[in-house]
Amino acid sequence: MEFKTLKNFDVEELLSVFNLSFSDYVVPFHLTRELLNFKIATEKIDLSLSVGAFEDDKLVGFILQAEKIENGVGIAYNAGTGVIPEGRGKGLVRKMYDFIIPLLKERNINTLVLEVIDGNQKAIRAYENLGFTIVRRLLCxxxxxxxxxxxxxxxxxxxxxxxxxxxxxxxxxxxxxxxxxxxxxxxxxxxxxxxxxxxxxxxxxxxxxxxxxxxxxxxxxxxxxxxxxxxxxxxxxxxxxxxxxxxxxxxxxxxxxxxxxxxxxxxxxxxxxxxxxxxx
Missing domain, CATH: 3.40.630.30 (Gcn5-related N-acetyltransferase (GNAT))
Known part of the structure:
Protein backbone atom coordinates (compact mmCIF):
# COMPACT_ATOMS: atom_id res chain seq x y z
CA MET A 1 0.00 0.00 0.00
CA GLU A 2 1.33 3.43 -0.97
CA PHE A 3 0.17 6.83 0.29
CA LYS A 4 0.63 10.10 -1.55
CA THR A 5 -1.11 13.38 -2.20
CA LEU A 6 -3.61 13.72 -5.04
CA LYS A 7 -1.80 16.64 -6.65
CA ASN A 8 -2.24 16.41 -10.45
CA PHE A 9 -4.37 13.27 -9.98
CA ASP A 10 -6.89 12.57 -12.74
CA VAL A 11 -10.34 13.81 -11.70
CA GLU A 12 -12.08 11.16 -13.82
CA GLU A 13 -10.38 8.37 -11.86
CA LEU A 14 -11.13 10.16 -8.58
CA LEU A 15 -14.79 10.37 -9.62
CA SER A 16 -14.99 6.62 -10.21
CA VAL A 17 -13.45 5.81 -6.82
CA PHE A 18 -15.57 8.47 -5.08
CA ASN A 19 -18.81 7.03 -6.41
CA LEU A 20 -17.80 3.45 -5.63
CA SER A 21 -16.83 4.43 -2.08
CA PHE A 22 -20.18 6.11 -1.42
CA SER A 23 -22.37 3.61 -3.27
CA ASP A 24 -23.27 1.84 0.00
CA TYR A 25 -22.96 4.84 2.33
CA VAL A 26 -25.53 5.60 5.04
CA VAL A 27 -26.95 8.16 2.60
CA PRO A 28 -25.86 6.82 -0.81
CA PHE A 29 -25.10 9.42 -3.45
CA HIS A 30 -23.57 9.68 -6.87
CA LEU A 31 -21.67 12.57 -8.45
CA THR A 32 -21.17 13.46 -12.09
CA ARG A 33 -17.82 14.88 -13.21
CA GLU A 34 -19.45 18.30 -13.35
CA LEU A 35 -20.67 18.01 -9.76
CA LEU A 36 -17.31 16.74 -8.51
CA ASN A 37 -15.54 19.66 -10.18
CA PHE A 38 -18.14 21.97 -8.63
CA LYS A 39 -17.50 20.42 -5.20
CA ILE A 40 -13.74 20.82 -5.58
CA ALA A 41 -14.10 24.46 -6.62
CA THR A 42 -16.80 25.58 -4.20
CA GLU A 43 -15.41 23.82 -1.13
CA LYS A 44 -11.86 25.00 -1.97
CA ILE A 45 -10.54 21.44 -2.03
CA ASP A 46 -6.78 21.40 -2.52
CA LEU A 47 -5.65 18.13 -4.10
CA SER A 48 -2.07 18.83 -2.98
CA LEU A 49 -3.37 18.64 0.62
CA SER A 50 -5.59 15.64 -0.13
CA VAL A 51 -4.30 12.12 0.26
CA GLY A 52 -4.85 8.86 -1.56
CA ALA A 53 -4.21 5.23 -0.66
CA PHE A 54 -2.93 3.23 -3.64
CA GLU A 55 -2.76 -0.51 -4.11
CA ASP A 56 -0.90 -1.70 -7.22
CA ASP A 57 -0.99 1.93 -8.42
CA LYS A 58 -4.80 2.03 -8.20
CA LEU A 59 -6.60 4.47 -5.92
CA VAL A 60 -8.56 2.59 -3.26
CA GLY A 61 -9.13 5.34 -0.67
CA PHE A 62 -8.93 9.10 -0.30
CA ILE A 63 -9.35 12.08 2.01
CA LEU A 64 -10.23 15.33 0.21
CA GLN A 65 -9.12 18.42 2.13
CA ALA A 66 -9.24 22.20 2.08
CA GLU A 67 -7.46 24.69 4.32
CA LYS A 68 -7.85 28.15 5.79
CA ILE A 69 -6.31 30.39 8.42
CA GLU A 70 -8.84 31.76 10.91
CA ASN A 71 -7.83 33.99 13.82
CA GLY A 72 -4.28 32.79 13.38
CA VAL A 73 -5.29 29.12 13.50
CA GLY A 74 -4.58 26.84 10.54
CA ILE A 75 -7.58 24.61 9.80
CA ALA A 76 -7.89 21.65 7.42
CA TYR A 77 -11.42 20.65 6.44
CA ASN A 78 -12.16 17.05 5.43
CA ALA A 79 -14.52 17.48 2.48
CA GLY A 80 -14.90 13.75 1.95
CA THR A 81 -13.34 10.47 3.01
CA GLY A 82 -13.92 7.31 1.03
CA VAL A 83 -12.59 3.78 0.79
CA ILE A 84 -13.80 1.30 -1.82
CA PRO A 85 -15.53 -1.78 -0.35
CA GLU A 86 -12.58 -4.10 -1.10
CA GLY A 87 -10.17 -1.77 0.71
CA ARG A 88 -12.01 -1.60 4.01
CA GLY A 89 -10.90 -3.17 7.26
CA LYS A 90 -7.24 -2.27 6.69
CA GLY A 91 -7.11 0.93 8.75
CA LEU A 92 -6.64 3.08 5.65
CA VAL A 93 -8.23 6.22 7.10
CA ARG A 94 -5.80 6.23 10.02
CA LYS A 95 -2.90 5.51 7.70
CA MET A 96 -3.91 8.34 5.35
CA TYR A 97 -4.07 10.77 8.27
CA ASP A 98 -0.71 9.50 9.54
CA PHE A 99 0.70 10.31 6.11
CA ILE A 100 -0.84 13.76 5.63
CA ILE A 101 -0.60 15.24 9.15
CA PRO A 102 3.17 15.93 8.92
CA LEU A 103 2.51 17.84 5.67
CA LEU A 104 -0.25 19.82 7.36
CA LYS A 105 2.05 20.70 10.26
CA GLU A 106 4.57 22.06 7.77
CA ARG A 107 1.85 24.47 6.63
CA ASN A 108 1.10 25.51 10.22
CA ILE A 109 -2.20 23.64 10.27
CA ASN A 110 -3.07 22.26 13.71
CA THR A 111 -6.84 21.76 13.58
CA LEU A 112 -8.82 19.18 11.61
CA VAL A 113 -12.56 19.58 10.98
CA LEU A 114 -15.04 17.16 9.42
CA GLU A 115 -18.70 16.22 9.38
CA VAL A 116 -20.12 12.73 9.85
CA ILE A 117 -23.69 11.51 9.50
CA ASP A 118 -25.55 11.17 12.81
CA GLY A 119 -26.24 7.46 13.12
CA ASN A 120 -23.09 6.33 11.35
CA GLN A 121 -21.72 4.94 14.59
CA LYS A 122 -18.90 3.04 12.93
CA ALA A 123 -17.48 6.22 11.39
CA ILE A 124 -18.05 8.26 14.57
CA ARG A 125 -16.15 5.71 16.66
CA ALA A 126 -13.37 5.55 14.08
CA TYR A 127 -12.91 9.33 14.14
CA GLU A 128 -13.07 9.39 17.93
CA ASN A 129 -10.29 6.78 17.97
CA LEU A 130 -8.30 9.17 15.76
CA GLY A 131 -8.66 11.93 18.36
CA PHE A 132 -11.69 13.78 16.99
CA THR A 133 -14.42 15.04 19.31
CA ILE A 134 -17.98 16.10 18.53
CA VAL A 135 -18.42 19.86 18.80
CA ARG A 136 -21.97 20.36 17.53
CA ARG A 137 -24.90 18.70 15.78
CA LEU A 138 -25.97 20.08 12.41
CA LEU A 139 -29.40 19.61 10.85
CA CYS A 140 -29.87 19.20 7.09
Missing part, protein backbone atom coordinates in the same frame (compact mmCIF):
# COMPACT_ATOMS: atom_id res chain seq x y z
CA UNK A 141 -33.14 20.37 5.56
CA UNK A 142 -34.66 19.93 2.12
CA UNK A 143 -38.02 20.08 0.41
CA UNK A 144 -40.37 22.42 -1.40
CA UNK A 145 -41.01 25.86 0.05
CA UNK A 146 -44.63 26.51 0.99
CA UNK A 147 -46.14 29.89 0.24
CA UNK A 148 -47.52 31.51 3.35
CA UNK A 149 -48.78 35.01 4.00
CA UNK A 150 -45.87 37.40 4.23
CA UNK A 151 -45.10 40.98 5.16
CA UNK A 152 -45.96 43.26 2.24
CA UNK A 153 -43.84 46.04 3.78
CA UNK A 154 -40.67 44.11 3.02
CA UNK A 155 -39.01 44.70 -0.32
CA UNK A 156 -36.57 42.16 -1.76
CA UNK A 157 -33.63 43.43 -3.79
CA UNK A 158 -30.76 41.54 -5.35
CA UNK A 159 -27.45 42.69 -3.92
CA UNK A 160 -24.35 43.03 -6.08
CA UNK A 161 -21.91 42.11 -3.35
CA UNK A 162 -21.55 40.48 0.05
CA UNK A 163 -22.04 42.89 2.94
CA UNK A 164 -20.18 40.70 5.41
CA UNK A 165 -20.04 43.08 8.36
CA UNK A 166 -23.80 43.58 8.28
CA UNK A 167 -24.53 39.93 7.50
CA UNK A 168 -22.45 38.74 10.47
CA UNK A 169 -24.30 41.10 12.80
CA UNK A 170 -27.57 39.34 11.89
CA UNK A 171 -26.34 35.82 12.66
CA UNK A 172 -26.71 33.87 15.92
CA UNK A 173 -24.68 30.88 14.78
CA UNK A 174 -21.65 30.35 12.59
CA UNK A 175 -22.14 28.52 9.30
CA UNK A 176 -20.26 25.27 8.74
CA UNK A 177 -17.47 25.08 6.17
CA UNK A 178 -19.61 24.76 3.03
CA UNK A 179 -21.63 27.86 3.84
CA UNK A 180 -18.88 29.88 5.49
CA UNK A 181 -17.90 33.40 4.47
CA UNK A 182 -14.44 32.04 3.60
CA UNK A 183 -15.90 29.67 1.01
CA UNK A 184 -18.62 31.97 -0.33
CA UNK A 185 -16.44 35.03 -0.89
CA UNK A 186 -14.98 33.43 -4.02
CA UNK A 187 -18.32 32.04 -5.20
CA UNK A 188 -20.10 35.29 -5.99
CA UNK A 189 -20.54 34.40 -9.66
CA UNK A 190 -22.31 31.19 -8.60
CA UNK A 191 -24.55 32.81 -5.99
CA UNK A 192 -27.60 35.00 -5.77
CA UNK A 193 -27.54 37.46 -2.86
CA UNK A 194 -30.93 38.81 -1.81
CA UNK A 195 -31.49 41.58 0.71
CA UNK A 196 -34.76 42.19 2.56
CA UNK A 197 -35.42 45.90 3.10
CA UNK A 198 -37.81 47.69 5.41
CA UNK A 199 -37.84 51.16 3.94
CA UNK A 200 -34.18 51.84 3.21
CA UNK A 201 -32.87 49.55 5.97
CA UNK A 202 -31.43 46.11 5.23
CA UNK A 203 -33.09 43.77 7.75
CA UNK A 204 -32.36 40.32 6.34
CA UNK A 205 -30.48 38.46 3.63
CA UNK A 206 -29.97 35.13 1.97
CA UNK A 207 -27.24 33.63 -0.22
CA UNK A 208 -28.10 30.70 -2.47
CA UNK A 209 -27.28 28.94 -5.73
CA UNK A 210 -30.29 28.67 -8.03
CA UNK A 211 -28.68 26.02 -10.28
CA UNK A 212 -28.05 23.42 -7.57
CA UNK A 213 -30.91 24.92 -5.49
CA UNK A 214 -28.81 25.16 -2.37
CA UNK A 215 -29.24 27.83 0.30
CA UNK A 216 -25.95 28.68 2.00
CA UNK A 217 -26.91 31.41 4.44
CA UNK A 218 -30.02 33.19 5.68
CA UNK A 219 -30.41 35.53 8.64
CA UNK A 220 -32.60 38.37 9.90
CA UNK A 221 -31.64 41.41 11.94
CA UNK A 222 -32.13 40.56 15.62
CA UNK A 223 -34.23 43.72 16.06
CA UNK A 224 -36.64 42.82 13.24
CA UNK A 225 -37.49 39.19 13.83
CA UNK A 226 -41.00 37.68 14.03
CA UNK A 227 -42.08 40.10 11.28
CA UNK A 228 -42.26 37.68 8.36
CA UNK A 229 -38.95 38.80 6.84
CA UNK A 230 -37.53 35.30 6.41
CA UNK A 231 -40.82 34.22 4.84
CA UNK A 232 -40.48 36.93 2.20
CA UNK A 233 -36.90 35.87 1.48
CA UNK A 234 -37.86 32.21 1.04
CA UNK A 235 -40.81 33.18 -1.13
CA UNK A 236 -38.40 35.04 -3.40
CA UNK A 237 -36.17 31.97 -3.59
CA UNK A 238 -39.19 29.80 -4.42
CA UNK A 239 -40.17 32.10 -7.27
CA UNK A 240 -36.62 32.20 -8.62
CA UNK A 241 -36.32 28.39 -8.78
CA UNK A 242 -39.89 27.83 -10.01
CA UNK A 243 -41.02 26.01 -6.89
CA UNK A 244 -38.46 23.22 -7.11
CA UNK A 245 -37.05 21.54 -4.01
CA UNK A 246 -34.19 23.26 -2.17
CA UNK A 247 -31.66 22.20 0.43
CA UNK A 248 -30.29 24.06 3.43
CA UNK A 249 -27.65 22.02 5.18
CA UNK A 250 -25.86 22.18 8.50
CA UNK A 251 -28.15 24.33 10.61
CA UNK A 252 -26.79 24.31 14.16
CA UNK A 253 -29.37 22.50 16.29
CA UNK A 254 -29.10 25.15 19.03
CA UNK A 255 -30.99 27.51 16.70
CA UNK A 256 -34.43 26.14 17.53
CA UNK A 257 -36.24 29.14 15.99
CA UNK A 258 -34.53 28.48 12.65
CA UNK A 259 -35.46 24.79 12.70
CA UNK A 260 -39.06 25.60 13.61
CA UNK A 261 -39.32 28.15 10.82
CA UNK A 262 -37.87 25.83 8.20
CA UNK A 263 -40.33 23.11 9.17
CA UNK A 264 -43.18 25.61 9.02
CA UNK A 265 -42.41 26.54 5.42
CA UNK A 266 -42.23 22.90 4.32
CA UNK A 267 -38.60 21.83 4.62
CA UNK A 268 -37.82 18.54 6.36
CA UNK A 269 -34.88 17.54 8.52
CA UNK A 270 -34.30 13.97 7.35
CA UNK A 271 -30.55 13.81 7.95
CA UNK A 272 -28.30 15.32 10.61
CA UNK A 273 -24.54 15.46 11.00
CA UNK A 274 -21.99 15.89 13.74
CA UNK A 275 -19.23 18.40 13.26
CA UNK A 276 -16.04 16.94 14.74
CA UNK A 277 -12.65 18.50 15.44
CA UNK A 278 -9.16 17.40 16.32
CA UNK A 279 -6.20 19.57 17.30
CA UNK A 280 -2.56 18.55 17.40
Missing amino acids: FNGNINSIENNSEIIIKELTDFQWETFRSFRDIEPSWQGSDFVLKDMKKDCTILGAFKGEKLVGYTIYNSIVRKIYQVAVDKNHRKQGIATVLFDAIKNDINGQAVSLNNVDEISEDTSSFLSKIGLENKVSQFEMKRTF
